[in-house]
Amino acid sequence: MTAVLSGTNGLLQAYDYQVLTTAFSYTFAAGTQVLVIDPAGTLATGTITMPAAPADGMTITVESTQQVTALTMSGNGGTIVGSAVQLIPNQPLSWVYRTSNTSWYPVYGGAGRASALVSGTAVASTSGTSIDFTGIPSWVKRVTVMFNGVSTNGTSLIQIQLGDSGGVETTSYSSGAWTSNTTNANATTGFIIHGTNASAARVWDGAYTIVSQDASNTWVSTGMCNSLNDNSQSIGIGKKQLSATLDRVRITTVNGTDTFDLGSINILYE
Secondary structure, three states, X not given: OEOOEEOOOEEOOOEEEEOOOOOEEEEOOOOOOEEEEOOOOOEEEEEEEOOOOOOOOOEEEEEEOOOEEEEEEEOOOXXXXXXXXXXXXXXXXXXXXXXHHOEEEEEEOHHHOOOOOEEOOOEEOOOOOEEEEEOOOOOOOEEEEEEEEEXXXXXXXXXXXXXXXXXXXXXXXXXXXXXXXXXXXXXXXXEEOOOOOOOOOOOEEEEEEEEEOOOOOEEEEEEEEEEOOOOEEEEEEEEEXXXXXXXXXXXXXXXXXXXEEEEEEEEEEO
């Protein structure tokens, strides 16, 4: 912790500089008002606890130079209004304390508390029958699946499946897709991205967005993709209610046996 009393500038805020690692746990010490986190790279998880005996009007600021993907905040006996669920690089967040109702109120950076797009790691879709993205945080309300030149060795429809702590769910989807406005298909095993895959040579580019509809773990999907090699365009929509909180996404085919042989797939979530 560093505190400075300057004859010119007066009392400056006490701050703490930390090089933290994943799963860190940090508690503000008495008198510390600013936390600067400077990790070597993205941190998957971390916990920040407010000071134990804050004064009325005290302001706390948190800033990280790297992404903290899943952040837990504790009021240490107080209530945090607008608690942060992640830290976005170089976007500080601040709260002010009100003693009469023991509450911390956001005063800076509120719009960024859970709005940043977090990118997954692109996976080559050049082998295997399915591609999984796991570890999606519980606060996520929107997931976008992106297809870059994706192809399989067969003609089964490509589909997106959702999952939770119980695993990937493969039933009770309401899904439909159309290709070039002439061919349509429906599926209950996942969100299909096209109405037909007439040739194994088709190579698909596009994006499908899956959005949380309400607190009942209901998700709706919509998106478009295009196969330039035979000038086919597709649009798909769907709905699925999960048994629990979303934490994974799988891309596979309806028959489950066709193998990916070209391109890459990635996700964004927020």
